[in-house]
Amino acid sequence: MALNNSQYDTILRTYEQKQLHNRNILDKRQQNVYNKVPEVVFINEQISSLSVKQARKLLEGDANALSELREQVRLLSKQKEDLMVQAGFPADYLEPIYDCPDCKDTGYINNQKCHCFRKAAIDLLYTQSNVKNILQDENFDTFSFRYYSENHVDPKTGRSSLSTIKKAHQTALEFVDTFNTEFRNLFLYGDTGVGKTFLSNCIAKELIDKSHSVIYFTAHELFDTLAKSKFGKDESADEMNEHIFDCDLLIIDDLGTELANSFTVSQLFLCINERILRRKSTIISTNLSLETMVNTYSERTFSRITSNYTMLKLTGDDIRIKKKLMN
Numbered sequence: 001m002a003l004n005n006s007q008y009d010t011i012l013r014t015y016e017q018k019q020l021h022n023r024n025i026l027d028k029r030q031q032n033v034y035n036k037v038p039e040v041v042f043i044n045e046q047i048s049s050l051s052v053k054q055a056r057k058l059l060e061g062d063a064n065a066l067s068e069l070r071e072q073v074r075l076l077s078k079q080k081e082d083l084m085v086q087a088g089f090p091a092d093y094l095e096p097i098y099d100c101p102d103c104k105d106t107g108y109i110n111n112q113k114c115h116c117f118r119k120a121a122i123d124l125l126y127t128q129s130n131v132k133n134i135l136q137d138e139n140f141d142t143f144s145f146r147y148y149s150e151n152h153v154d155p156k157t158g159r160s161s162l163s164t165i166k167k168a169h170q171t172a173l174e175f176v177d178t179f180n181t182e183f184r185n186l187f188l189y190g191d192t193g194v195g196k197t198f199l200s201n202c203i204a205k206e207l208i209d210k211s212h213s214v215i216y217f218t219a220h221e222l223f224d225t226l227a228k229s230k231f232g233k234d235e236s237a238d239e240m241n242e243h244i245f246d247c248d249l250l251i252i253d254d255l256g257t258e259l260a261n262s263f264t265v266s267q268l269f270l271c272i273n274e275r276i277l278r279r280k281s282t283i284i285s286t287n288l289s290l291e292t293m294v295n296t297y298s299e300r301t302f303s304r305i306t307s308n309y310t311m312l313k314l315t316g317d318d319i320r321i322k323k324k325l326m327n
């Protein structure tokens with residue numbers, strides 16, 4: 001899946017809107033300053049006429065005159081800043097405003113798409129359609145411990161479902177808090193309906209709200225998409241793979257519900273491995289036991305997971321049934 005022309009135009013239009021919006025803010029600010037500190041009008045006129053001269057000298061290759069002009073502009077700018085600060089404005093009040101300073105709201109840096117463009121594309125192609133509606137209902141604010149019992153004890157670990165979910169919840173919060181500084185991955189496993197998807201949705205919501213690019217796929221959708229890109233004739237295949245390998249967070253939900261074959265096994269390894277190399281976080285959830293995981297997806301995939309992921313086992317009764325009973 002890559003951007004079609006109209007989607008591409010949609011994104012470019014948002015950049016135009018951002019630029020226009022920020023220019024309007026700046027115009028208003030300028031007017032405020034001019035009203036309060038009229039000297040600034042005069043200084044700005046001087047600066048712009050010097051800048052024109054500067055450009056001319058640059059064309060003429062006159063290096064000395066150029067540095068002299070620069071110094072004059074610097075002094076005038078400083079004078080302007082001092083006047084503004086004295087009048088109670090912040091020093092950078094008239095600096096250009098950008099939502100993304102990296103590309104100055106153009107979407108491109110040296111003809112390469114900026115990270116903010118890639119995020120917008122992912123948002124448009126995957127996030128909006130796949131997950132945004134669900135996230136209104138499933139997030140940290142709506143998360144509840146009341147479906148987890150202290151009496152439901154996992155015989156293997158000796159821990160109650162309540163204590164396991166509390167730890168998992170804590171880990172999920174840490175995952176979000178340290179997302180910018182630490183490379184982490186989560187592997188959530190356990191029976192059906194114990195809140196694995198809910199927990200990854202909580203994380204997704206937080207990170208999307210913080211402007212990270214998040215792609216959510218069920219395992220079935222992921223392999224389907226990878227197959228289309230591998231076997232399809234679509235020119236945009238590389239771009240699609242790039243999104244899967246490069247988004248800030250990839251969520252693979254319900255691993256094991258797809259029809260496993262040599263293609264899915266090799267693609268899962270590729271995907272996991274590639275994202276580890278790029279230090280991009282992944283969350284995998286599955287109903288499979290660890291034994292079945294190894295048998296289905298090969299030992300090398302499993303060992304990449306165990307050595308790079310935090311393994312969280314959730315236990316309990318099926319919450320979807322419990323919710324119905326309790327409501």
Ligand SMILES: [Zn+2]
Nearest residue numbers: 100103114116
């Ligand atoms: Zn940008």
